[in-house]
Amino acid sequence: MDRDLLRQSLIFHGESLFNKLKCEQTENPDFQEVVSDLCKATYESRGGEQGSSLVEQFIARKADILFCPSWKTAKPQEQEHEEEEAGEPYAIMPPLEVFMELPDEERRAMIYRDLEKGDIVVGRINNIREYGFFLTLLCMAGGLKRDIEDLELSALCHIREIPSTSSHDDPLSYYQIGDFIRGGVKDIDRYQEKITVSLHQACLSPSLEHIKLGVITREELPIHYSRSVSAASDSNETYGCILRRCHGYQNPSVVEFLLDKVGISDTHPPSMMRGLQSKHFQEEDFASAIRKKQSASWALKCVRAGVDHFKHGRHVEAMNEYNKALDIDTKNVEALVARGALYANKGSIMKAITDFELALENCPDHRNAKKYLCQTLVERGKQLEDQEKLVTAEGLYRRALALDDSNPEAKEAMHNITETIQKSIRLREEALAKEQVKDTSQTSAEKLRKILKEEKRMKKKRKRSASSSSSSSKSSSSSSSPSRRKKKKKKRRKSERGSKRHRRRSEEGGQEDGAVGRDGDDRRINQLYSLSAASDEEESDGSHRERKRDRTEKNSQSRSPPREEKRGRSRERRDESRKGTRDSDSKRRGSLEENKTRKLSSSSAELEYSRRSSFQSEYSGISGSTYRHPENRMRHDSSTRSSLDSGRNENKDRQDGDEAEREKAEEEGRQTQKSDSNGQSEGGSKKNLPAHLLSIFNQIAQFEKEKGLKPKK
Amino acid sequence: MEGPSCLSPAGRDGETRAADRREPGGGSGTDPTRDTRTQFRVCRFIMETGLKLGLRSVPVATACVLYHRFFQRASVRVYEPYLVAMSCLYLAGKVEEQHIRTRDIINVSHRYFNKGSAPLECDKEFWDLRDSVVQCELLVLRQLDFHVSFEHPHKYLLHYLLSLKSLVNRHAWSRTPVVETSWALLRDCYHGDMCIRHTPQHVAIATLYLALNSYGVELPVGEKTWWQVLCEDVTKADIDAVISDLLRLYDMEAKCI
Numbered sequence: 001m002d003r004d005l006l007r008q009s010l011i012f013h014g015e016s017l018f019n020k021l022k023c024e025q026t027e028n029p030d031f032q033e034v035v036s037d038l039c040k041a042t043y044e045s046r047g048g049e050q051g052s053s054l055v056e057q058f059i060a061r062k063a064d065i066l067f068c069p070s071w072k073t074a075k076p077q078e079q080e081h082e083e084e085e086a087g088e089p090y091a092i093m094p095p096l097e098v099f100m101e102l103p104d105e106e107r108r109a110m111i112y113r114d115l116e117k118g119d120i121v122v123g124r125i126n127n128i129r130e131y132g133f134f135l136t137l138l139c140m141a142g143g144l145k146r147d148i149e150d151l152e153l154s155a156l157c158h159i160r161e162i163p164s165t166s167s168h169d170d171p172l173s174y175y176q177i178g179d180f181i182r183g184g185v186k187d188i189d190r191y192q193e194k195i196t197v198s199l200h201q202a203c204l205s206p207s208l209e210h211i212k213l214g215v216i217t218r219e220e221l222p223i224h225y226s227r228s229v230s231a232a233s234d235s236n237e238t239y240g241c242i243l244r245r246c247h248g249y250q251n252p253s254v255v256e257f258l259l260d261k262v263g264i265s266d267t268h269p270p271s272m273m274r275g276l277q278s279k280h281f282q283e284e285d286f287a288s289a290i291r292k293k294q295s296a297s298w299a300l301k302c303v304r305a306g307v308d309h310f311k312h313g314r315h316v317e318a319m320n321e322y323n324k325a326l327d328i329d330t331k332n333v334e335a336l337v338a339r340g341a342l343y344a345n346k347g348s349i350m351k352a353i354t355d356f357e358l359a360l361e362n363c364p365d366h367r368n369a370k371k372y373l374c375q376t377l378v379e380r381g382k383q384l385e386d387q388e389k390l391v392t393a394e395g396l397y398r399r400a401l402a403l404d405d406s407n408p409e410a411k412e413a414m415h416n417i418t419e420t421i422q423k424s425i426r427l428r429e430e431a432l433a434k435e436q437v438k439d440t441s442q443t444s445a446e447k448l449r450k451i452l453k454e455e456k457r458m459k460k461k462r463k464r465s466a467s468s469s470s471s472s473s474k475s476s477s478s479s480s481s482p483s484r485r486k487k488k489k490k491k492r493r494k495s496e497r498g499s500k501r502h503r504r505r506s507e508e509g510g511q512e513d514g515a516v517g518r519d520g521d522d523r524r525i526n527q528l529y530s531l532s533a534a535s536d537e538e539e540s541d542g543s544h545r546e547r548k549r550d551r552t553e554k555n556s557q558s559r560s561p562p563r564e565e566k567r568g569r570s571r572e573r574r575d576e577s578r579k580g581t582r583d584s585d586s587k588r589r590g591s592l593e594e595n596k597t598r599k600l601s602s603s604s605a606e607l608e609y610s611r612r613s614s615f616q617s618e619y620s621g622i623s624g625s626t627y628r629h630p631e632n633r634m635r636h637d638s639s640t641r642s643s644l645d646s647g648r649n650e651n652k653d654r655q656d657g658d659e660a661e662r663e664k665a666e667e668e669g670r671q672t673q674k675s676d677s678n679g680q681s682e683g684g685s686k687k688n689l690p691a692h693l694l695s696i697f698n699q700i701a702q703f704e705k706e707k708g709l710k711p712k713k
Numbered sequence: 714m715e716g717p718s719c720l721s722p723a724g725r726d727g728e729t730r731a732a733d734r735r736e737p738g739g740g741s742g743t744d745p746t747r748d749t750r751t752q753f754r755v756c757r758f759i760m761e762t763g764l765k766l767g768l769r770s771v772p773v774a775t776a777c778v779l780y781h782r783f784f785q786r787a788s789v790r791v792y793e794p795y796l797v798a799m800s801c802l803y804l805a806g807k808v809e810e811q812h813i814r815t816r817d818i819i820n821v822s823h824r825y826f827n828k829g830s831a832p833l834e835c836d837k838e839f840w841d842l843r844d845s846v847v848q849c850e851l852l853v854l855r856q857l858d859f860h861v862s863f864e865h866p867h868k869y870l871l872h873y874l875l876s877l878k879s880l881v882n883r884h885a886w887s888r889t890p891v892v893e894t895s896w897a898l899l900r901d902c903y904h905g906d907m908c909i910r911h912t913p914q915h916v917a918i919a920t921l922y923l924a925l926n927s928y929g930v931e932l933p934v935g936e937k938t939w940w941q942v943l944c945e946d947v948t949k950a951d952i953d954a955v956i957s958d959l960l961r962l963y964d965m966e967a968k969c970i
Binding site for chain 2: 004005008009010011012013052054055057058059061062066071072073074076090091093095096097099100101102103106110113114143144145146238239240243249252254255256258259261262263264266267269270271272273274275276281285286287288290291293294297298301
């Protein structure tokens with residue numbers, strides 16, 4: 001129990017209250033604690049007050065509520081400047097003293113008792129001296145409301161408390177007698193009744209800091225002051241009259257506003273009745289809780305009716321019932337599962353999956369939801385497999401197995417698809433291995449040449465697969481490239497590619513050496529140029545690929561165990577690079593896996609060559625279909641292409657957006673390289689540049705590229 | 714004024730039967746006492762239900778006033794008081810622009826009378842209850858001649874509190890829970906018909922007076938006392954009358970519940 005409050009009350013009421021308290025609160029342990037302290041309080045009692053016995057009885061009975069420390073729930077808002085309250089949300093009344101006609105001494109005493117440092121006062125300048133000016137205080141602003149004008153209180157504002165406008169002028173020259181000044185109380189001497197005022201913002205208390213000090217106009221005087229002036233002049237104006245006349249009084253939500261201002265909650269209001277104490281009420285008796293339970297129960301009824309319809313083949317009625325149930329209760333798990341099953345049955349697999357997922361969000365352990373979702377995912381996976389979207393399908397099967405790993409269909413499907421993928425990869429590996437057989441001892445240049453060849457082959461494969469992409473995609477892709485310069489470059493590249501394609505074809509035929517020799521220099525140059533930018537590009541490539549892969553339903557995980565580590569490594573690189581170069585701003589589209597793979601291989605030169613290339617080949621081969629060839633003007637004989645590639649073309653259509661983004665970022669670096677390389681290749685006779693000149697060119701190009709790439713980052 | 718036949722004793726719905734069960738059988742004492750106790754209990758029902766529905770203080774007060782005014786001229790024996798109470802809550806929500814759904818009113822009331830029961834199914838009983846609430850609402854409107862908007866003490870009390878706050882030392886004010894106590898007293902006024910027998914300003918002044926008195930807060934006295942200033946026409950006798958009515962309500966709680 002709050003000792004001070006009790007004491008205050010006892011002093012007011014006297015001994016009779018104390019006796020009643022002892023009588024009523026005998027069982028209250030909190031009261032027994034403080035009772036000894038309170039004995040003395042009754043001796044101080046005035047006794048002159050007319051004590052109403054009934055009231056004392058009431059206080060005594062309710063003392064455990066009234067004096068309980070937790071009874072003080074009000075959290076008043078920070079003192080707000082009345083003037084700032086937009087509009088007038090409640091009636092701002094003049095100080096009560098105006099109406100009460102208190103004696104001057106009492107008012108003076110009250111003011112000196114209650115005024116504190118940091119309060120704001122408003123006064124009129126009545127005297128200016130060389131050391132400062134004197135104010136006659138008119139009223140307070142910012143919280144405290146008192147009628148003090150006729151008390152003729154004087155406050156001093158010293159010259160050093162005035163912020164100077166400039167260093168030369170005398171700050172006092174800015175002020176004149178009769179100006180209204182708003183200042184902050186700096187110091188109060190209660191005994192000598194002296195108040196010092198400052199115009200520095202820093203002297204204000206924290207809640208009033210935002211109020212501007214200094215000269216104010218008559219309009220800026222506090223509202224309660226101007227109202228008190230008009231009230232004092234007209235003695236017929238009563239408090240009630242003014243209150244009803246105030247604009248703020250008519251505010252329909254004035255009660256809510258003021259409750260908020262004084263800090264009482266209207267949702268858990270205080271009450272002195274024993275039965276209405278909030279601790280007696282349980283949450284589940286409240287309207288919202290009952291409604292939720294009721295909605296769930298009503299929805300369940302509809303679902304049961306719907307299931308009944310479904311079992312009898314009346315699918316339309318069943319769907320109606322499910323929709324009705326979901327109208328009543330939008331997150332009803334049973335309704336969602338039942339509707340999902342109906343969708344799956346009808347063949348709307350995607351809608352079914354959405355419903356099941358929503359159901360699992362609300363109730364992650366729902367057995368049926370998991371089972372049905374697993375089955376639906378498997379079915380969808382099979383659909384995708386038929387469309388040759390093996391990667392996506394594999395992701396779906398994986399998810400299905402994660403949900404329910406006892407499902408035989410899912411396991412079988414997973415097994416099948418991993419086999420298929422592995423087979424295709426193996427095929428490519430064998431092809432690669434054939435090339436690598438010729439590698440005995442290699443210089444780095446030869447290694448680079450090999451890498452370049454690989455890339456070209458990959459690119460070729462991709463191009464061939466992309467050739468089967470629709471013409472619309474081609475035209476759209478080519479039309480979307482904004483600048484002509486890019487087109488030129490692409491054309492240049494195309495021609496280069498065209499020439500290289502022949503070379504590549506011959507390569508694939510097995511005549512590797514010759515091909516290497518012909519375009520080796522070109523490639524080497526390009527290679528070297530791309531070295532510096534390779535990491536960036538690769539990263540952006542990788543990041544795009546990563547993103548794409550992530551988007552294709554989490555199928556970016558390793559397709560087969562031995563490849564996992566390679567993938568993981570490249571992913572690491574891509575992850576870190578993704579963060580780095582995500583915001584390359586030149587989003588020109590490129591089509592050149594050629595450069596892409598070249599960069600890939602070049603930056604991975606540190607890694608073991610055979611692993612690298614095999615990884616690349618597999619990676620680029622598998623994901624190659626996802627890269628679009630915007631200007632695929634070359635004809636590809638897709639006869640040798642595996643079904644994988646053609647299958648992936650369809651993936652491409654779906655992932656157009658991703659690729660565009662990716663390719664744009666790639667093209668940035670590629671463009672710069674290409675310009676150099678194109679320039680050089682078009683030179684024609686530069687194939688046989690002496691080595692030292694080559695190295696000089698390389699260095700220059702690298703430097704330029706670095707310079708060019710850095711700002712783009 | 715006669716109400717629709719569905720509310721005659723012959724046609725009671727399940728809810729009212731439940732309400733009958735709740736009241737102690739064979740009320741002791743004279744009829745007026747029993748009536749007062751019934752009123753008290755029904756008002757307690759209104760306050761509790763209002764709280765559980767999330768109704769603010771003013772709409773709850775309106776509901777209570779509607780109820781008291783209805784039974785000023787109607788008899789408790791003719792009209793089922795709990796049904797009238799539910800309709801008053803519904804109507805008060807509309808009047809004070811805090812609309813509540815009948816479904817929520819029925820849910821909370823059903824649970825009030827049948828502790829821990831399952832929520833009602835969407836069946837004939839539910840629709841009958843809903844119909845009875847809506848029809849009773851029209852009955853209440855007609856009984857009150859469609860005068861359903863009232864002036865409440867709450868606005869006055871809050872403004873008085875703000876004015877008084879500036880008169881006392883800020884620390885003393887924050888130490889003393891006058892705001893909570895006066896608000897609680899004001900809300901509790903609505904358990905009885907004193908809320909319609911006194912003017913809003915008088916009720917506000919009285920609750921404030923009682924709160925200040927309980928804590929022994931001293932206010933400066935000038936030519937006029939603070940309560941004379943806040944409301945010109947209130948006298949000490951008025952204040953005492955209101956306070957005694959209010960204290961009687963607290964005594965009744967001990968007897969009724």
